[in-house]
Amino acid sequence: MTLMGLGILPSDHPLSLGMLGMHASRATNLAMEECDLLIAAGVRFDDRATGRISGFCPRAKVIHVDIDASEIGKLRPVDAGITGDARRALADLLPQIRRRDRGEWNGCIRRLQQDNPRFHDQDFAPGQPFQLIRRVAELAGPRALISTDVGKHQMWVAQAYPFTDPRQLLTSGGLGTMGFGLPAAIGAALAFPERPVICFSGDGSLQMNIQELATAVEQEVDIKIVVLNNQSLGLVRQQQRLFYEQHYFASSYRIAVDFAAIARGFGMRAYDLTGADNPDALLQQALGQPGPCLINVPIDIEAEVSPMVPPGAANTTMIGADYVRN
């Protein structure tokens, strides 16, 4: 799945490979490398998904289905292009396909997944983003709608949130506009007042549209804003570490902004897990009551999104958190 497609298959479905591309798990990108037929439905071969396009799915024939004819063959030559509604196109294709045992291919994918596990135990240590994201998911339940801002927190959510439904994730994947998350969450809560809505934001992104805290309070929307606060523009800082010899510039905040105090200033309920004796109890309390609420969560500034395909490289070039180019 692309970032925008997450949820079309439940993340724990045996055939789900998760997200492909720049921050995919290794097994996913390696499986794409192996595949000999790619049916690409409703996607546009964005570089975050494909990496260097000439190295993307090099062995595959491509069937591209898209409602917009100008997308077909725009970036990746195709062997068959189908212009139309993806659901109808796939339904029409189905009777043409002979049922075949795909044990060998599924076995190959399982081996890739065993050799390259998606997560490691230490990823779920207390204070690490994955642990928090999974716990929020447990508490929010499967009906929750999720919005994100743009940055590391967005990628962590894409990697670790157990999505089960199409359109469950509202995220800015094309332009990647910081400031998207809070207004998107307000919109989701107005459209689906009976569903829990969680906005995962960063301490940078939240400041792009922080005035909308007032709208959330005025409208009494049931949204929970979880600020993964690493006191930095984390994704920028990560690129400075990996590709610019740790020349950190304008990517960290020297002032520790008190987001809970700001939210309270807007009349919003707020919690801060910093230094809490029992952060889990506080989280439960925060998520358990109706109405808008902000939860500030301290995150290690060094926690990184891993693996990462360097911009312009093929998706098989995946570097880990321990990589530094000197």
Ligand SMILES: Cc1ncc(C[n+]2csc(CCOP(=O)(O)OP(=O)(O)O)c2C)c(N)n1
């Ligand atoms: C409006 C806007 N400005 C700049 C960028 C470039 N950019 C992408 S991620 C990022 C850092 C985001 O920081 P934060 O919201 O704190 O999230 P983190 O990466 O730390 O999780 C920046 C500056 C952007 N995507 N959108």
